[in-house]
Amino acid sequence: MASFQKYETKDGIRWMYKYYGEIDPRNGKKKQSTKRGFKTKKEAQLDAAKTEQELANGTFISEDKTLTFQQLYEQWYSTVSSTYKPSTKKAVQHKFNKRILPHFGNLKVKDISKAYCQDVLNKLAKEIKSVDNMRMYANQVFEYGVRMEIISKNPLKGTIIPKLEEDFLADKKDEERNYWEKNEIKKFLALVKQECSLRDYTMFHLMIYTGGRKGEILALRWSDIDMKNKTINFSKTLFQENGEFIALTSKTAASRRSISLDASTVDVLKKLRREAASEPLVSFELPGNHLVFSRQDGTPLRLAYPNDRLDAIIKQHAFHPINIHGLRHTHASLLFEAGASIKEVQERLGHSDIKMTMNIYTHVTKAVKEKTAERFEKFMEL
The missing domain is CATH 1.10.150.130 (Tyrosine recombinase, N-terminal domain)
Structure with missing residues (x-):
């Protein structure tokens, strides 16, 4: 049974009650506790009745008042x-x-x-x-x-x-567009091919033509690529912490996927493989476990490397600003423009939730929107 008592504060009279709650495991006796701050005795009585009912039902929780x-x-x-x-x-x-x-x-x-x-x-x-x-x-x-x-x-x-x-707002500012359109992609790849190493050109080409995540691309080994059947297998992602690199299994089953490659991408990869095989520290019979993208000593590239290279190129040549993930969005947007279904894009990008794909779909290129309007116009003319 609770006992009630009033006390004075700077804000006036308040009420408190004392009750016996949970059993103290040290002595087997019920611990006495106090609840304060009630403006009236009636409020204190109602709260005490609730506490006693919870104690009787075994649902009472005595909170640690000092826990942060x-x-x-x-x-x-x-x-x-x-x-x-x-x-x-x-x-x-x-x-x-x-x-x-x-x-x-x-x-x-x-x-x-x-x-x-x-x-x-x-x-x-x-x-x-x-x-x-x-x-x-x-x-x-x-x-x-x-x-x-x-x-x-x-x-x-x-x-x-x-x-x-x-x-x-119905319209977003163009500066918020985190993807490139087809003409921008062609210009970017032509410039990178001319000014950058074959390794960097292949890296950006692969991101744009497969939609692979940065970590997936940098974790690729030659054994993940089937030149004959024109497929690439994404099953790992590169993780970097305290200067050390770890290849982790992709987070979800949907992320672990094998996708098809177009002929131009296969040709670019073959050129990079021939160049890697000619390096003095690498035998011509290139082992399958060698990284596709690495430094000269065979160690992985920094995870921030693609970001740094992309930012530098965009700044130097005044491209529309996007981040490295924007290349993945670019691939999705171009797929939609080419007529791919939402399900096909979801599977190719490795999205476990179709909502992710739908979010990209809402930001497709102007060309897709224009084609939609053209299809509606032709339908109405029939």
């Missing part, structure tokens, strides 16, 4: 990180350290309210486009606390991802 979000995060991470690949661990830690912990880390979990969580989401939405991803990770920490009966509720539950005004 940082501590809860560390418990969660130590539990789930064993299921992560090194690349995923690095990405998750970066997201928490840069975006989530600055807002939540030092706060006591019991003090984190739904209103505060919504305020954080509103601020993040103005800073980054991936606010839904940040919310997903923070939510996992809170849900872990609830499942482990460390906290009684998840304050993120019911919060909303805000939409900014520009999300509702």
Whole structure:
């Protein structure tokens, strides 16, 4: 049975109650606890009745009032990180350290309210486009606390991802276009072929003509390419940490795929293979486990190398600015322009979720949109 008592604060009279909750494992006796801050005795009595009912039902959770979000995060991470690949661990830690912990880390979990969580989401939405991803990770920490009966509720539950005004605009600025159109691709490849090494030209050619991810391209070995049957097998991705390189298995089954190559891409690869075979440190019978793209000593290229080369070329020759992932979007856009179906593009790019492919489809080139209008016009003329 709870006992009630009033006390004075700078804000006036408040009520508290004492109750006997969980059993202390050290002596086998129930621990006495106190809940404070009620404005009236009636409020305290109602809360006490709820607490006693939860104790009777075995659903009561006695929260650690000193637990911070940082501590809860560390418990969660130590539990789930064993299921992560090194690349995923690095990405998750970066997201928490840069975006989530600055807002939540030092706060006591019991003090984190739904209103505060919504305020954080509103601020993040103005800073980054991936606010839904940040919310997903923070939510996992809170849900872990609830499942482990460390906290009684998840304050993120019911919060909303805000939409900014520009999300509702029909037209996006051209500067936001993260892909190249066919004429831009031809100009870029012609320039790279003239000014860059055969290795770099082949690397960019392969990204544009296969839609392969940067890590997939840099992890390729000659055994992954079948020149005779004109196929390439993407099953690994290159990961770099502390100066060391690791070839990791692709994250999803959809990412592990074999796709067809066009004749021009096969010819470019054959030229690179002949050049690699002529290097003094490499035998003519090139082993299949040699990297397709490597430094002179056979070690992998830096993961940032394609980004650096692309940025330099764009800046020097005033190309429309895109990032390295934009070459993958470019491949998808050209496939759509050539008449490929959404399902075909999904399989070629290795998307596990067709929503990823649909997001690219909404940003297809002007030529595709014009062809759609032309098809409608011809249909109406029939």
